Amino acid sequence: MSANKLTEFMAKTKLITGSGCVKQLKDEVNNREYNTMLIVTDKGIRNSGILEKIETILQSTSIETLIYDEVKPNPTVTATNEAYILFKDKGIKSILAVGGGSVIDSAKALAVLFANGGSIADYFGFDIYGNDPIPLFAIPTTVGTGSEGGHAAVITEDHVELKTKKLVFGETLFPKVAFLDGELLQGMPGSLVASTGMDALTHAIEGYVSRNGSVITDALNLHAVRVIGASILEAVGNTENVEAMNKMVQASCSTGIGMANGGLGLVHGISHAIGAQYDAPHGIVNAILLPYVLEFNWIADPYKFAQIGEALRVNTWGMTVEDAAKAAVEKVKELTREVGIPDKLSAIGVDKQNIDVLTDIACKDELYMIPNPRKATRQDIYNILESAI
Ligand SMILES: [Fe+2]
The missing domain is CATH 3.40.50.1970 (Rossmann fold)
Structure with a gap:
């Protein structure tokens, strides 16, 4: 994000929030x-x-x-x-x-x-x-x-x-x-909170480090990282926890407005290729891909990744910016594991046979390639997929 960059921001939906x-x-x-x-x-x-x-x-x-x-x-x-x-x-x-x-x-x-x-x-x-x-x-x-x-x-x-x-x-x-309405969501399966909540976290992180963002989308995304990081385990653990469900659904919408205006990145570029080819669940594909893409991306914007770590309550005291950024990636990995999502795409049926096709589709998807903080080559995307499968 550069505050000097020309951007437009639109949010036109009346949002009604709260239990009931x-x-x-x-x-x-x-x-x-x-x-x-x-x-x-x-x-x-x-x-x-x-x-x-x-x-x-x-x-x-x-x-x-x-x-x-x-x-x-x-x-x-x-x-x-x-x-x-x-x-x-x-x-x-x-x-x-x-x-x-x-x-x-x-x-x-x-x-x-x-x-x-x-x-x-x-x-x-x-x-x-x-x-x-x-x-x-x-x-x-x-x-x-x-x-x-x-x-x-x-x-x-x-x-x-x-x-x-x-x-x-x-x-x-x-x-x-x-x-x-968090009350309406009470009792939904914890696994669905895990997959969709991790999709929201993906939106928030990809949106926050997007090259098409602004101070305004940063506010919507970084706070969503904070709220999701603090609520997702409780919400997955007990979907009757109405406070946690309200926080999750509001944070998801906050980052939804952020992504609609500031864009996303490589996680969505690759996951859309997988979703279209394998009819795979979007949230789970994103959650699996997220740590692999963050490992690739963090060097392009260590300061913002360090802030993501802080928002996820990583104790970054005394760390260099680079170490704090790497700690943020580790924290995301830990969250993925704790909500019960596998760490490899092979667990949901994606195989290496299709890796070239998936790479080609993702490479051509400028909607996600352009905002991604680190410029990715075809080989980079291939490598990410190879590690993640
Ligand atoms: Fe998504």
């Missing part, structure tokens, strides 16, 4: 303009009972709802277009996303399609669509997406020979309102 805040949904959506509303979610949320709670709240409004609960992890062009075709003649005027990153991103993509038609693949890039997306509301049910506060949707291009993840961006793609 999801009840405010009633007042926020009770408007004839939003009728009929499509609830976008997945089977896990339906089975968890969360969807039922949301439906009960909506019953006290004049809003009629339809439900699409078929979202799968790593949403594709095909699945998104199929969902659009299913509902395009139903008079959908607004969308409520209830779920994690895949659900919120699918909902954003559908909001674009309901206003513009066609295939979501027509809108990859920045502000490509002509009409503003239909109004979108978001209730994150994980602690890692950050998508509820941002203006991008990640969709896998599955209709081409080489599958990659692409982004639809838009100044008007921010959800109107997001509800960050």
